[in-house]
Amino acid sequence: MLLPFPANPDKAADDSVEGLVLLGGEPTVENLSAAYSRGIFPWPVEGWPVLPWFCPPRRGILRLERLHVGRSLARAQRQSPWRISFNEAFEQVMRACQQQPRPEQAGTWITPQLVRGYVALHRAGRAHSVEVWDGTELVGGVYGVAVQGVFAGESMFHTQPNASKLALLALIESLHQQGATLLDIQQLTPHLAALGAEEVSRREFLRLLQLEQAAGRELRFGPELRPAITP
Numbered sequence: 001m002l003l004p005f006p007a008n009p010d011k012a013a014d015d016s017v018e019g020l021v022l023l024g025g026e027p028t029v030e031n032l033s034a035a036y037s038r039g040i041f042p043w044p045v046e047g048w049p050v051l052p053w054f055c056p057p058r059r060g061i062l063r064l065e066r067l068h069v070g071r072s073l074a075r076a077q078r079q080s081p082w083r084i085s086f087n088e089a090f091e092q093v094m095r096a097c098q099q100q101p102r103p104e105q106a107g108t109w110i111t112p113q114l115v116r117g118y119v120a121l122h123r124a125g126r127a128h129s130v131e132v133w134d135g136t137e138l139v140g141g142v143y144g145v146a147v148q149g150v151f152a153g154e155s156m157f158h159t160q161p162n163a164s165k166l167a168l169l170a171l172i173e174s175l176h177q178q179g180a181t182l183l184d185i186q187q188l189t190p191h192l193a194a195l196g197a198e199e200v201s202r203r204e205f206l207r208l209l210q211l212e213q214a215a216g217r218e219l220r221f222g223p224e225l226r227p228a229i230t231p
Contacts, residue, residue, distance in 0.1 A: 001026075002023070002030050002031060002034060002162060002195060003022060003024075003031050003032050003035075003053075005021070005022060005026040005031075005035055005038050005053070006021060006022075006038070007038070007136045008206075009038055009039055009040055009106065009202070009206065010055075010202050010203050010206055011023050011054075011090040013054075013055045013057070013129070013202065014058045015185050016039060016103075017202065018054060018056055018057070019054045019055045019056060019057050019202065020041050020052055020054055020116070021053050021055050021091050022040075022052070022053040023048075023050050023052055023053070024050040024051060025050075025051060025053075025058070026051070026113070026117070027042050027051065027114055027116075027117030027118070027226040028117060028120070028154040029062065029117075029120050029124045029126070030117035032117060032118070032121050032126070032127075032131065033121070033124075033147050034128060035053055036145050036147040036148075036150075036152055037148050037213070038055070038203075038214035039059075039184075039205060039209050040053050040055045040188065041052065041053065041054060041055075041152065041154075042114065042117075043109055044109050044111050044113070044114065044207075049120070052079050053214070055202060056186075056187075056202065057201065057202050058199050058200070058201065058202070059186065059199065059200055059202060059204075060158065060182070060184075060185040060186055060187050060189075060192065060197055060198070061182060061185060061197065061198060061199075061200055061205060061208065062172070062179050062182070062183040062185055062192065062195065062196060062197040062198075062201055063155070063181060063182060063186055063196070063198075064172060064175060064176050064180065064182065064183060065072070065181065066196040066198075067172060067195060067196050068195055068196040069169065070194065071118035073165055073169075074152075075161065076161075076162045076165075076166070077166055077169060079168060080133050081134075082134055082139065082160075082163070082164075082166065083133045084127065084130065084131065084132055084133075084134070084166065084167065084170045085130070085131045085132055085133065086129070086131075086170075086174070086222060087122075087129055087221055088129075088130055088131050088219040088223070089129065089131050089175035090118075090119065090121075090127065090128070090129040090143060090165070091119050092138055092141075093130075093131060093133075093138070093142070093143050094115055094118060094119070094143055094155075095115065095127070095159045096138065096141065096159075096208070097110060097143065097154075097155035097157045098110040098115065099157070100158075110155065118145075118154070121145065124188065124213040126145060126146060126147055126204075127145050127146070127174050128141070128143065128144065128145075128146055128151075128221045129141055129142065129143040129144065129180035130142050130143075130167040130168075130170050130171045130221075131167065132158075132160075132163045132164075132166055134166050135230045136161065137161040138159075138165050139163045139165050140155035140158040140159065140160060140162075140163025140164040140165075140166065141156060141157060141163075141164065142155070142159060142164060142168050142171055143155065143156075144167045145231055146172075146219040146221070147217060148212075148217065149180065149212055149213055149215055149217040149219055150180070150182060150184060150209060150212045150213060150219075151159075151171070151175055151180065151183055151184065151219060152166075152185075152186065153171070153183060153184065153185050153186070153187075156168060159217070165191070168195075171183075174221060175219070178217060178219055178220070179215065179217055180212065180217065180219065181210050182208055182214060183197075184205075184209075185197055
């Protein structure tokens with residue numbers, strides 16, 4: 001059953017609870033697609049018996065034209081021997097992110113319920129992953145959701161230095177080549193801020209979201225392999 005997501009989360013969100021929009025329901029393909037098209041995402045909270053959906057009052061974004069790649073990261077990108085792929089190992093990337101919680105978190109928000117939901121979304125062609133391989137070993141990656149021409153990054157991981165960063169750069173390059181101008185990163189982190197990301201109000205984010213959606217593009221990420229080295 002499709003959840004009753006509000007058409008305008010800016011008016012419906014409860015900012016006393018970090019922009020809570022809705023409680024309950026399952027992260028089905030239909031619900032996830034409807035939520036992301038409105039700038040809403042699920043975020044399990046420990047101790048809550050049902051799944052909460054949020055549109056926070058402050059939102060992390062990266063305007064692709066403002067991407068800044070520092071010298072050391074650019075050198076790592078040029079010299080990397082690793083292989084980068086798209087959509088080769090979505091569930092593996094998600095489970096690796098599940099095992100590597102964010103530094104500020106004691107545990108992970110990627111519950112088995114969300115794994116099932118996003119894997120189904122991936123099979124429907126609306127969730128995607130970027131993988132970094134050292135031979136046959138997965139050493140880094142990022143995954144997220146692409147709905148109505150907007151990509152929302154969900155999480156990334158690495159077991160080798162810079163591996164997740166190179167996955168993110170490959171994603172950004174692909175988005176740029178397809179004409180996208182915005183990457184929704186949800187929460188601003190120091191690493192993403194160093195790449196040029198910023199934090200904006202929910203109202204501004206929803207305005208940018210609508211502008212991006214109005215372009216009518218459909219983002220595609222094939223499984224083809226690509227080198228990590230930028231010519």
